Amino acid sequence: MxxxxxxxxxxxxxxxxxxxLLAVSIGMTAGVLGALRPNSALDIGTLIIAxxxxxxxxxxxxxxxxxxxxVWLGWGAVGSWGRMVDVVLPALTLSLPFAAYIARLTxxxxxxxxxxxxxxxxxxxxxxxxxxxxxxxxxNAFLPVLSYLGPALAFAMTGSFVVETVFNxxxxxxxxxxxxxxxxxxxxxxxxxxxxxxxxxMNLVVDVLYRVVDPRIT
Amino acid sequence: xxxxxxxGATGMLEGALRxxxxxxxxxxxxxxxxxxxxxxxxxxxxxxxxxxxxFLTALNVALFDRTPVSDALVWAHDAGDxxxxxxxxxxxxxARVVHVHGAxxxxxxxxxxxxxxxxAERLRYTAVxxxxxxxxxxxxxxxxxxICDGVLRAWRTERDVSVGEIG
Numbered sequence: 001m002x003x004x005x006x007x008x009x010x011x012x013x014x015x016x017x018x019x020x021l022l023a024v025s026i027g028m029t030a031g032v033l034g035a036l037r038p039n040s041a042l043d044i045g046t047l048i049i050a051x052x053x054x055x056x057x058x059x060x061x062x063x064x065x066x067x068x069x070x071v072w073l074g075w076g077a078v079g080s081w082g083r084m085v086d087v088v089l090p091a092l093t094l095s096l097p098f099a100a101y102i103a104r105l106t107x108x109x110x111x112x113x114x115x116x117x118x119x120x121x122x123x124x125x126x127x128x129x130x131x132x133x134x135x136x137x138x139x140n141a142f143l144p145v146l147s148y149l150g151p152a153l154a155f156a157m158t159g160s161f162v163v164e165t166v167f168n169x170x171x172x173x174x175x176x177x178x179x180x181x182x183x184x185x186x187x188x189x190x191x192x193x194x195x196x197x198x199x200x201x202m203n204l205v206v207d208v209l210y211r212v213v214d215p216r217i218t
Numbered sequence: 219x220x221x222x223x224x225x226g227a228t229g230m231l232e233g234a235l236r237x238x239x240x241x242x243x244x245x246x247x248x249x250x251x252x253x254x255x256x257x258x259x260x261x262x263x264x265x266x267x268x269x270x271x272x273f274l275t276a277l278n279v280a281l282f283d284r285t286p287v288s289d290a291l292v293w294a295h296d297a298g299d300x301x302x303x304x305x306x307x308x309x310x311x312x313a314r315v316v317h318v319h320g321a322x323x324x325x326x327x328x329x330x331x332x333x334x335x336x337x338a339e340r341l342r343y344t345a346v347x348x349x350x351x352x353x354x355x356x357x358x359x360x361x362x363x364x365i366c367d368g369v370l371r372a373w374r375t376e377r378d379v380s381v382g383e384i385g
Contacts, residue, residue, distance in 0.1 A: 120295045124320020125230060126350025126382055127359035 001190045012171035016157030018091035023098035031106025053100030062093040062166035079168040090167040094160050098152050109141030150206035154198040221285045226293035228255045233366035267298030274304045286310040293318040314342040321347045321384050346372045349382035
């Protein structure tokens, strides 16, 4: 069990981290753009895409991406794993639901922050709009996203068995599915313990990062 | 008897308020968390200008048994306009008001004219307009020192002051 898990952890960690990085980039950009012009076409567009991202199951998104890119356009390969480029499609598939939640959280947080007195004061003092958004508003709007990122990262690293199956990635999830199919109790317990440990560690990291992002939090 | 009434001024105007407070026999300081702000022998009044009714009630209660206000330093966002209007209406004739306006992206000349017209000849109204400072190819926000300098200059000269570039 330890040997199996040891082999598969790097793949799952690489996939999970890439997916979360993509999710943060896509989600926060969409959320900020939406919040800057609430109820505009751009805002509604990002909300619709977020809704689709949350609603569509991973195997539909994954299969769709495989059909469009490697099969149709000839970019990348189906079922290949080991090169940097092989991470892109599975990471994108895994990231979309997370990106959708992050976009919604960022949008809500940014709208609330941009309406705050301290933002009006910053603008009144001549603070450039880019600095108002990035240094003042986004910093505070990021806190709910940070809370979500801890469990999301743990889930992305261990709970990606559908994506791993669709893209044939030798990760933790595949072992979990095989363990369930073969009634391998030790494997199921091992993967569950790893997930639990990751969840605890990630929540601890989030608590520490909270203090870094907002020094007022004790 | 001289009595200074300060509205807000716990952040960027802190330096100006502390300097001005020395020259008054009485100081009343109204802010959301005025009691957290230590200012010599000032009377702190916790009130939020966003709620005009609550703000003016708190102010009236606080000023009830004190000497009439002779000078006021006012900093509030647009959302506090009704509170500031009520405050100015209740000030005794001949009192001085230094009103700080933010104007990073638009010239508030029209707004200042309205405030001045409202004070008419009853109050000595002076406006401080906050702009921004050009640093190379971009702009930067004003420092607290620059803002306080501008306020103190307006206070001294009783003339409108613009701090940094407007518009």
